[in-house]
Amino acid sequence: MVLPSGVRERVAAVHGGSELPERLRLYDGWAARYEQDVAALEYRAPHLAAAALAFAFPAPPAGARLLDVACGTGLVARELHGRGFRCLHGVDGSAGMLERARRTELYQELQECILGQEPLPVPAEHYDAVTVVGALGEGQVPVTVLPELLRVTKPGGFLCLTTRSNPSNLRYKQELEAELGRLERCGAWHKLLAQEVEHWERATSEEESTQGTGYISGVVYLYQKCPIPALEEG
Secondary structure (H helix, E strand, C coil): CCCCCHHHEEEEEEECCHHHHHHHHHHHHHHHHHHHHHHHHCCCCCCCCHHHHHHHCCCHHHHHHHEEECCCHHHHHHHHHHHCEEEEEEEECCHHHHHHHCCCCCEEEECCCCEEEEEECCCCCCEEEEEEECCCCCCCCCCHHHHHHHEEEEEEEEEEEEECCCHHHHHHHHHHHHHHHHHCCCCCCEEEEEEEEEEECCCCCCCCCCCCEEEEEEEEEEEECCCCHHHHHH
């Protein structure tokens, strides 16, 4: 099936390595068409990430406080809400995307924040879970943000992250997994899940397609922040 007119161009534009102000302008302009476009791409990351996070919680999640980083128009919030999560906060660097997210009425708080350029505007150890779905990729959010995500997560809390496995994102994915592993070796968190998914979304070019399937693959990662070690007496 051929992608609708303009979808390929809009996706290419935001992933094209432009400078930050221009990229934010592109996201602002994309906000009105974003959900229509990702539906055409059969984008599964919000559903897969929410399902992984819901499975991980040991108790009903209604009281859990979640931060949806790079929340976009609220696709992840819809999936989480459908699984019983009610206390949802979101941040995004695009004012246009945040306006769309606000219209969902699913978030208790929404704030503008450019991750990688400034700290998250929330206290330390504030959230039971943090999600970053779709933004960890080449030309998007840098891998150096991982410690900041950990900072705002409660000890024992969960972090659910995603990235793509298409050819143009493989270098970023390698850097991301190196940093994920480094933080685990440091005792910051431990891995619960790394699920590779073949039909992540439809490819926008033959070069990005996985083995000619017409789709690209992606990964859902789920980590749990380690409790702070008890101080030894003496």
